[in-house]
Amino acid sequence: MENIKDILMKRGYPEKQAITVAIDLLDIDDQLQNALHCWLETENETDFQVEGFKLSELKHKFDMTYPAALLTMDWLIKEPKFAIRSINRGIK
Template sequence: MMEKEQIYNVLTERGYDGKSANVIIPELQVLTPPLDTYFEQWVSNESNTHDYVSSGYSIKKLMEERGMTYPAALLTMDWLIKEPEAAMGSLNRGVR
């Protein structure tokens, strides 16, 4: 698991404010495989992004159509994997 401070530094360097970074760090530290590996690779190199599909959504689609950052799309995909019904309902309503 990546250290909180390392994740915080990367997120704030890439546009997150400190409060938002602190809110999502615990969730990013427990992403479902392979999303955890995708996040670690993105931390090492911002252009290193992978796509993944679950419940009819993809990371790329979430970023393009919902305006999500890569970490936000990973967290949403993780939610789709862990709680597909709740996540789908929220996404269909346009809420996360």
């Protein structure tokens, strides 16, 4: 977790937010692990689709960081009914 927090802080996250996001990223679904590790190591952003939503479109539409979009995709995988309803209402 400390490593993820440090990377997030180097990329502009305030410390408290970096800690919270790092904790959430540690529990990310297996389907998203490769995309997360790629971004952590190289800052390359992998795009993919879950439940009809593309990561890149969520990121752009809601002005999300890549980690925030990954966590939204994780939510779509784990709780699709709630996540879809919230996204369609315009989450931020």
